[in-house]
Amino acid sequence: MAKKTSSAAVQAHPAGYRLKKTFKRNIGFFFILPWLVGFLIFRLYPFISSLIYSFTDFQLFDGVTKVGFMNYKEIFTSKKIMKAFGVTFKYAFITVPLKLIISLFIAYILNFKIKGVNLFRTAYYIPSILGGSVAIAVLWKAVFRDDGLLNTALAFIGIKGPQWLSDPSYALFIICLLRVWQFGSAMVIFLAALKGIPLDLYEAAAIDGAGRGRQFFSITLPLITPVVFYNLVTQLCQAFQEFNGPYIITQGGPRNSTTLISLLIYNSAFKTYEMGMASAMAWLLFIVLTVFTAIAFISQKYWVYYSDDEGR
Amino acid sequence: MLYGKKRVVNTIIRYVILIVVGIIMIYPLLWMISATFKSNNEIFSGIGLIPKKVTFDGYKNAMKSYGGDINIFKSMLNTYSYVIPKVIFTVFSSVVTAYGFSRFEFKGRNFLFAVLISTLFLPQVVLNVPQYVLYNQFGWIDSKYYLPLIVPTIFASDTYFVFMLIQFMRNISKEMEEAAKIDGCNTVQILIRIICPMLKPAMVSCALFQFMWSSNDFMGPLLYVKTPSRYPASIFVKLSMDADTGFDWNRVLAVSLISIIPSLVVFFLSQNSFVEGITAGSVKG
Numbered sequence: 001m002a003k004k005t006s007s008a009a010v011q012a013h014p015a016g017y018r019l020k021k022t023f024k025r026n027i028g029f030f031f032i033l034p035w036l037v038g039f040l041i042f043r044l045y046p047f048i049s050s051l052i053y054s055f056t057d058f059q060l061f062d063g064v065t066k067v068g069f070m071n072y073k074e075i076f077t078s079k080k081i082m083k084a085f086g087v088t089f090k091y092a093f094i095t096v097p098l099k100l101i102i103s104l105f106i107a108y109i110l111n112f113k114i115k116g117v118n119l120f121r122t123a124y125y126i127p128s129i130l131g132g133s134v135a136i137a138v139l140w141k142a143v144f145r146d147d148g149l150l151n152t153a154l155a156f157i158g159i160k161g162p163q164w165l166s167d168p169s170y171a172l173f174i175i176c177l178l179r180v181w182q183f184g185s186a187m188v189i190f191l192a193a194l195k196g197i198p199l200d201l202y203e204a205a206a207i208d209g210a211g212r213g214r215q216f217f218s219i220t221l222p223l224i225t226p227v228v229f230y231n232l233v234t235q236l237c238q239a240f241q242e243f244n245g246p247y248i249i250t251q252g253g254p255r256n257s258t259t260l261i262s263l264l265i266y267n268s269a270f271k272t273y274e275m276g277m278a279s280a281m282a283w284l285l286f287i288v289l290t291v292f293t294a295i296a297f298i299s300q301k302y303w304v305y306y307s308d309d310e311g312r
Numbered sequence: 313m314l315y316g317k318k319r320v321v322n323t324i325i326r327y328v329i330l331i332v333v334g335i336i337m338i339y340p341l342l343w344m345i346s347a348t349f350k351s352n353n354e355i356f357s358g359i360g361l362i363p364k365k366v367t368f369d370g371y372k373n374a375m376k377s378y379g380g381d382i383n384i385f386k387s388m389l390n391t392y393s394y395v396i397p398k399v400i401f402t403v404f405s406s407v408v409t410a411y412g413f414s415r416f417e418f419k420g421r422n423f424l425f426a427v428l429i430s431t432l433f434l435p436q437v438v439l440n441v442p443q444y445v446l447y448n449q450f451g452w453i454d455s456k457y458y459l460p461l462i463v464p465t466i467f468a469s470d471t472y473f474v475f476m477l478i479q480f481m482r483n484i485s486k487e488m489e490e491a492a493k494i495d496g497c498n499t500v501q502i503l504i505r506i507i508c509p510m511l512k513p514a515m516v517s518c519a520l521f522q523f524m525w526s527s528n529d530f531m532g533p534l535l536y537v538k539t540p541s542r543y544p545a546s547i548f549v550k551l552s553m554d555a556d557t558g559f560d561w562n563r564v565l566a567v568s569l570i571s572i573i574p575s576l577v578v579f580f581l582s583q584n585s586f587v588e589g590i591t592a593g594s595v596k597g
Contacts, residue, residue: 027499028416032424035409035474038467043431046442053441060445106333109326122583123334126341129579129586132528134549135568139344141553142355142561149343153359181337185590192591233433241437244530248550262437269441270535278441286438293433 054280060273071280080256081264081281088261088285090172092239095179100231103183104224107190108216121188128184137178137248141165144174165250168257175245175258179238186231193227194220225304233296240289261285348566355561370562374570378551381541384567387548388574394458394544395526398465402522403515405468410477411503415489431471436531444535454538461532465522473518479592480514481507517589520582527575545571 057066075081106124110117130136143149144164151161164170197220205215221228243262246252252259261281269278347355348370350363377383382390413425443460444453452459468474488506497505508515530546537543543551552567579586 026416026418028412028421029418031412031416031499032409034405034466035412035428035468035471036424038405038464038469039427039431041446042443042464042467042469043434043439046439046446047434049442049445050438053445060448106330109329112323112326114326114330120330120334121587123338125583125586126576126579127337129524130341130528130572130575132525132530133572133575134528134530134546134553135572138549138553138564138568139340142344142347142565143340147356149340149356149359152356156359184337188587188590192587237433237435241435243437248530248553265437265440269444275441275445279438282438282441286435289435290433 050279051283053276054283056276057274058276058279060275064276071277072284074277075280075284080259081261083256084259084261084264085284085288087172087257087259088240091176091242091260092236094173094176095239096232096235098176098180099183099186099235100228102180103186103231104190104228106183107187107194108220110187110191111194121191124187125184128182131178131182132244134244134248137244140174140178140245141249166254168255171250171254171258175242175249178245178249179242186235189227189231190224193224197223222305226306229296229300229304233293236292236296237289240285240292344565344569348562348569350562352559352562355565367562370566373560373563374566376563378548378555379540382543382548384545384548384552384570386541387543387545388571390542391527391544391546392574394461395523397462398526399519399522401462401465402468402470402473403519405466406470406473406477406518407508407511407515408503409468409474410481411507413474414478414481415486415507416499428471428474432475440531440535447536453536454542455536456542458537458542460536461526461529470522473522476518476589476592477511477514480511484510513585513588514592516582516585517592520578520585521589523578524575 054071055067055069056064057070058064110120114120127136141148145151146163146166148164150164154161162170164174201219201223202215205219210218241262242260243266246258246260246263247266250258252263262285265278265281265285268274268281342361343359346361346363349366349368351365351367351369354364374384377386409428413421413428447453447460450459452463484507488510489502492502492506528546530550533544533547537547549568549571553564
């Protein structure tokens with residue numbers, strides 16, 4: 001009996017030792033384990049199930065009765081949904097370039113020896129911090145309503161301003177402006193990148209007779225392309241998913257001119273509880289977004305310059 | 313001489329641009345503040361910032377409760393009752409995850425890191441529907457403790473912060489850690505005693521961003537909070553706008569302004585941390 005126990009102990013020891021060693025070697029895994037568990041439950045599982053839902057007529061309270069491509073068929077034949085995709089594209093293609101250009105332009109000016117840089121930076125940055133809040137959407141409505149701040153100001157100089165939010169030809173642009181107004185975060189990133197460019201490069205270029213414009217396009221812009229790329233991708237991701245602005249300010253109107261796809265997804269998922277249909281629209285949006293992100297990533301090698309020491 | 317003149321002109325142009333853009337950026341906010349002190353007749357009658365006659369009606373009416381269940385202060389209390397746990401959990405779980413990825417080799421590390429990065433590009437809009445179904449099964453919808461908003465942050469669900477912290481950790485030299493290891497510190501002690509103190513600025517940035525984003529969050533509470541007495545400020549502000557549009561603008565703007573005061577205060581107290589945080593996530597990437 002006693003002999004048996006001791007031999008078991010001898011055998012157990014190397015096993016336990018090995019276990020301990022494996023544990024020690026892979027201890028990093030235990031630090032990331034909570035994230036991995038959360039990823040599986042709150043990210044991967046929903047991600048896959050939404051793909052599956054998209055091929056069903058899943059209704060939150062009635063469950064599934066049909067399986068097939070009907071949601072996708074409906075999406076491509078529905079004028080309303082196709083229009084919403086169109087509006088989403090328009091929204092992204094107006095806001096992203098405008099935001100990048102303005103933020104880079106302002107960062108470029110701020111990078112000169114400017115007195116009160118911090119004051120300006122703060123002024124430009126505040127809207128990005130608060131811009132996502134409902135309070136600012138309310139303010140936007142107050143500024144652009146028919147007798148709002150902007151039209152009062154225009155009346156002051158004798159112009160009768162249009163009905164910004166109830167005229168379909170302007171409403172989307174006003175919603176876009178809310179996002180462009182929040183260019184501060186992109187600007188802060190650009191400014192940091194500009195500050196990182198060695199001054200001797202400019203001096204050398206100036207000696208060679210390059211003017212300001214030439215310097216900007218031949219030195220500044222190439223060197224900050226990694227940051228341009230980063231801003232481009234993050235802004236694209238955000239723009240395609242915009243919800244708060246149109247939902248709060250215009251409710252998608254007038255005449256669906258500000259109905260972004262995210263609004264339709266919200267309506268079908270949480271007003272009529274058509275989870276299948278909503279998932280199909282969400283997946284289509286996801287595919288569109290992935291294509292654009294992929295284009296950005298693949299085109300990187302033609303226009304993004306990574307310096308050698310960073311080359312990854 | 314000519315060169316000098318051109319320089320002066322250029323400088324002036326720069327300042328003019330900066331000031332004009334600055335005014336466009338800030339004027340709406342200043343106007344909002346002043347409008348809360350104006351009477352409803354006066355708000356849209358001019359663009360000036362100084363009220364002809366200061367009135368506190370907007371604020372008085374802003375205190376009114378909505379359907380007897382909720383008022384602005386209660387809704388703000390609701391907001392911060394999930395924002396603060398979210399901030400704490402996010403910082404904690406993100407630091408632990410970032411530590412695991414940046415300081416250890418283990419099986420499948422590179423693959424998992426790629427997964428982590430790819431979640432940065434996973435749009436929330438794809439996840440909303442199935443997450444709602446999942447939380448519905450858990451019985452978390454309209455939870456008293458805002459479980460759908462808080463629980464995922466325990467698992468470092470906002471990978472942006474993990475990514476940001478990994479970027480910061482890369483720049484921390486490993487010498488101190490090695491010395492601590494020789495002195496007999498285990499991995500957890502190294503994290504707490506060596507890494508955390510050096511990572512403090514980055515942790516502050518994470519906390520601040522999560523604070524702002526969660527306070528502003530509208531979609532989350534819109535989906536998961538149903539009982540009026542549990543509404544956070546973002547929903548309350550939206551409701552008070554819907555109820556009043558057309559006549560009671562000083563009240564609506566006062567409610568809005570009150571709701572963003574904590575965010576403004578936090579921002580002004582900690583501006584530099586924001587700038588540090590936002591640039592660390594991008595430039596070194």
